[in-house]
Amino acid sequence: MTLPPTSSRPRAVVLLSGGLDSATTLAIARDAGYDCYCLSLDYGQRHRVELDAAARVAKALDASEQRVMHLALAEFGGSALTDTAIDVPVDGVGAGIPVTYVPARNTIMLSLALAWAEVLGSRDIFVGVNAVDYSGYPDCRPEYIAAFEAMANLATRAAVEGARLTIHAPLIDLSKADIIRRGSALGVDYGLTVSCYQADEKGHACGVCDSCRLRREGFAAAGVADPTPYAIGEK
């Protein structure tokens, strides 16, 4: 059973965390002519304030719908983003896989997007993964995205019936500065987004975690004014 269309535009499911990358991805999907159905995941992340940002961003970028799914990934543990016993790193991205990696998170989020896409009759999923700044995350690599797409094209009723599903990862080989330039050109208000791994309940960024550092450096390199509200550190 597929929900009937409400407009003549194709539908896309967009994974929307509320951060800079996923906001840009939503703007790109919208600019490409899709009606956008935004999926956010409350998985027990310590920076849950990003979910408020996701709602703001979806509204500002005219999403057809935004849905928050709840899933207690924190029960599994194993990540600084869900386990407060593990500190969020502030000393730069090293050579290995960061402790902020959440086991199988992108696989789980893409799987949920796949389910929703099937019910919506959508053949397009957008995800803001990036292999440049976060080269240590296994599930942000192009070969991973290609393998997920191959699996998805065997997994669903739509696939069996001949519909081809595409996983779009438009940011995958862009630098943070490139992402910010692209989003700015598309009218993204980055002041609505939250990237910080330990943002406070008002959405103020710590300014020192790896995610804040990459974001600050990105705005500087792009030559775009940084609208991020920082709780500490110089702006």
Next chain:
Amino acid sequence: MTLPPTSSRPRAVVLLSGGLDSATTLAIARDAGYDCYCLSLDYGQRHRVELDAAARVAKALDASEQRVMHLALAEFGGSALTDTAIDVPVDGVGAGIPVTYVPARNTIMLSLALAWAEVLGSRDIFVGVNAVDYSGYPDCRPEYIAAFEAMANLATRAAVEGARLTIHAPLIDLSKADIIRRGSALGVDYGLTVSCYQADEKGHACGVCDSCRLRREGFAAAGVADPTPYAIGEK
């Protein structure tokens, strides 16, 4: 971060619905020498009594742990198993994909198993999919399982570090009678399991839905007494 081992036996994550197939799969994994970590999903299925069965089966088969994850897949709709507006079929499995197909359910459950396996340091996931009786389910086919395994081996920290993950689907080419014979030989008490798509709150099977029909025919063909408590119809 991986949880330290508590025994010298390897760990496996076993997807356990509480039905006949997954109980047999758990028995097979245990017999193969694994400490079994059972994952069940409360996804809004109308036959939620199967979750009680999953707990009984995990205990009876000495699982190291059984965990129930909650995920509101019913919000997506699109299946007779989560949408009470769609009748459960009672007229036999036809040529197409049954309305009891839940969009991307196996992909989502395997993704959750992948996350738990990574935290447990497990390289083995067991799933009771079967391509014979349910040939209409796209995500029960061998080529789908192979594609998921290929994706999983690019998705995780463990994969990057060289650990090979295997998706075991030991029932995939067995008939229902073969499954029942195998499980009976391994000591599975099928009276603990619930297969019915619309079992009542006491776990009584309707006796007429497709799942009941396949189960009844399986016991008859295996020459094994059927311990299923049926609410209606001859036993």
